Amino acid sequence: MAKVVLSTLNAKYIHSSLALRYLRSAIHEHHHVRLLEYTIHDPLDLIVADIFEEEPDVIGLSCYIWNIESIKKLIPLLKKVLPDVFILLGGPEVSYEAKFYMDMLPEVDAVASGEGEELIQELLDALHEQMPVMSVTGLYYRDQGIVKYSGPRENVNLEKLPTPYSDEFMDELKNRVVYYEASRGCPFTCQFCLSSIEVSVRYFPLDRVLGDLRKLIESGVRQINFVDRTFNLKKEYAMEMFTFLAEQKGETTFHFEITGDILHPDLVEWLVQHAPPGKFRFEVGVQSTNELSNRAVHRRQNFDKLSATVKKLKDSGKIHQHLDLIAGLPYEDYASFRKTFNDVYALEPDELQLGFLKLLRGTNLRNDAEKYGYVAMDHSPYEVLSSHVLSYKDLIRLKRLEDILEKYYNSGRFQHVVSYLTEACFETPFDFYQSFGDYWHEKNWSRIGHQPRDLVDHLREFLQFAGAWNEITYALLRVDYTLHEKQRPRRLFWRSGMEEREQDRWLAANQSEPGSIFPGISSALMQTSIVTRAVIERIPRDAYTRLLPVIQAVDSGHEDWTAGNLLFLFPKTPGYPEIFGWVP
Numbered sequence: 001m002a003k004v005v006l007s008t009l010n011a012k013y014i015h016s017s018l019a020l021r022y023l024r025s026a027i028h029e030h031h032h033v034r035l036l037e038y039t040i041h042d043p044l045d046l047i048v049a050d051i052f053e054e055e056p057d058v059i060g061l062s063c064y065i066w067n068i069e070s071i072k073k074l075i076p077l078l079k080k081v082l083p084d085v086f087i088l089l090g091g092p093e094v095s096y097e098a099k100f101y102m103d104m105l106p107e108v109d110a111v112a113s114g115e116g117e118e119l120i121q122e123l124l125d126a127l128h129e130q131m132p133v134m135s136v137t138g139l140y141y142r143d144q145g146i147v148k149y150s151g152p153r154e155n156v157n158l159e160k161l162p163t164p165y166s167d168e169f170m171d172e173l174k175n176r177v178v179y180y181e182a183s184r185g186c187p188f189t190c191q192f193c194l195s196s197i198e199v200s201v202r203y204f205p206l207d208r209v210l211g212d213l214r215k216l217i218e219s220g221v222r223q224i225n226f227v228d229r230t231f232n233l234k235k236e237y238a239m240e241m242f243t244f245l246a247e248q249k250g251e252t253t254f255h256f257e258i259t260g261d262i263l264h265p266d267l268v269e270w271l272v273q274h275a276p277p278g279k280f281r282f283e284v285g286v287q288s289t290n291e292l293s294n295r296a297v298h299r300r301q302n303f304d305k306l307s308a309t310v311k312k313l314k315d316s317g318k319i320h321q322h323l324d325l326i327a328g329l330p331y332e333d334y335a336s337f338r339k340t341f342n343d344v345y346a347l348e349p350d351e352l353q354l355g356f357l358k359l360l361r362g363t364n365l366r367n368d369a370e371k372y373g374y375v376a377m378d379h380s381p382y383e384v385l386s387s388h389v390l391s392y393k394d395l396i397r398l399k400r401l402e403d404i405l406e407k408y409y410n411s412g413r414f415q416h417v418v419s420y421l422t423e424a425c426f427e428t429p430f431d432f433y434q435s436f437g438d439y440w441h442e443k444n445w446s447r448i449g450h451q452p453r454d455l456v457d458h459l460r461e462f463l464q465f466a467g468a469w470n471e472i473t474y475a476l477l478r479v480d481y482t483l484h485e486k487q488r489p490r491r492l493f494w495r496s497g498m499e500e501r502e503q504d505r506w507l508a509a510n511q512s513e514p515g516s517i518f519p520g521i522s523s524a525l526m527q528t529s530i531v532t533r534a535v536i537e538r539i540p541r542d543a544y545t546r547l548l549p550v551i552q553a554v555d556s557g558h559e560d561w562t563a564g565n566l567l568f569l570f571p572k573t574p575g576y577p578e579i580f581g582w583v584p
Contacts (some may be wrong), residue, residue, distance in 0.1 A: 021164035096362025260306035328357030400437030
């Protein structure tokens with residue numbers, strides 16, 4: 001039995017490696033295997049010490065765009081303390097340019113090109129029998145110092161692969177994000193994506209998939225992320241999966257990558273009618289609405305169909321939707337990306353992620369970099385710095401916009417005020433985020449940390465500068481802050497517009513039937529200095545009207561919502577309910 005260490009550096013501790021678990025399941029019955037997961041933030045000397053104590057014969061390292069720079073530093077250290085160990089690399093970062101990495105890292109003994117479950121079994125057998133590794137197809141190896149390739153190997157038979165999630169290893173997944181695949185491959189050929197290299201799609205047997213998922217759910221896994229590139233490609237398969245998952249008990253949530261314009265109407269209708277609220281999360285890659293850009297990267301997309309699907313799912317209130325954009329695609333200049341951003345923002349996704357084009361090793365777009373005038377980072381993450389139509393100055397401005405988007409939209413903390421600002425105070429949503437991002441940069445705020453109160457102060461200062469600070473934005477900002485931050489009223493960032501005596505008089509006048517005004521608040525609580533725990537505010541009627549959906553969500557018993565403008569806010573303080581009160 002060989003002593004094997006399988007390891008990788010995840011982006012965060014909460015993440016887990018699916019690839020390593022496949023490899024372990026393939027060899028653990030015949031070899032002594034230790035799976036050691038770290039993060040890119042862990043000190044390399046501690047990782048080396050951990051692996052050294054295992055006294056391995058073979059070390060397998062899984063390499064990705066987010067960890068390759070750390071792994072390049074880790075490998076020479078491992079070889080110094082374990083000079084006789086056999087180091088094998090695998091993963092998408094090295095598979096497509098294996099010789100490049102073997103030339104760069106002389107300490108590496110071999111690189112697996114492609115799927116590794118059967119390859120690693122054959123390699124361990126060859127090493128055990130002291131046979132030449134050239135017999136193992138799909139392997140880059142050294143022969144008297146010269147890097148050679150043993151030739152391509154066929155894809156594995158998915159029906160024969162053991163599950164990566166066997167019972168004996170379930171405890172290590174507690175409170176982790178688990179990755180799962182029901183299929184491999186992608187039918188599309190987007191030139192910036194590694195998935196375009198394998199255009200066929202292969203499915204795991206459905207009964208095996210459902211068995212794995214049931215086991216993971218019963219073990220209490222908090223989130224399962226499906227890594228299938230187009231989960232909804234096969235309607236019947238997706239319907240079986242959605243139906244099964246909707247019936248499962250527990251708090252596990254499920255994340256899917258969905259191609260929005262080909263999500264079948266029957267699936268959409270089923271999701272609207274039957275999906276448990278909050279259980280499914282969809283990531284929809286839009287990337288661009290510029291058709292010239294899409295054609296250049298061989299991307300087929302019907303944005304009208306995609307929009308209709310996203311809107312219908314949003315209206316249902318059941319599916320959390322995360323939409324992706326990529327800045328830097330061919331022919332997408334600054335003005336074009338402004339349109340793309342506004343097109344997709346109008347769909348009101350729960351999250352809108354702005355990414356920047358990366359010229360990944362092995363992709364056709366990397367090979368065509370000169371054609372589009374791309375200048376990119378030489379090291380991971382290979383991000384584009386400029387193109388034939390987009391300058392570096394444009395890109396760094398978009399970086400500023402992306403930072404504001406994360407802080408003020410994707411965080412969900414400023415929902416009401418940002419909605420008003422992007423609709424009523426700026427020409428387009430893009431212009432709000434870009435101008436705020438530029439102002440943020442001018443103030444040099446990027447170099448300091450930011451608490452929730454700081455974000456409020458920065459937004460207020462920017463709106464005053466931009467001429468967008470008024471009684472409505474002020475009121476909505478106060479409501480957003482009260483809804484999301486755990487603060488006692490005396491510590492809030494504003495002074496109430498109603499004097500404390502006026503609040504006391506108003507409360508005293510309405511103590512007879514407090515439940516009719518403040519559902520859930522008892523007379524006893526009304527009588528115990530409620531102003532020390534609550535905020536009572538008069539707000540503009542326009543601001544009040546914008547808050548009606550929130551008020552209605554608290555208590556659907558009231559009908560005449562437009563008659564009042566006195567709002568009672570209950571801060572999120574420990575031990576007290578989160579309640580809106582109002583005067584009709």
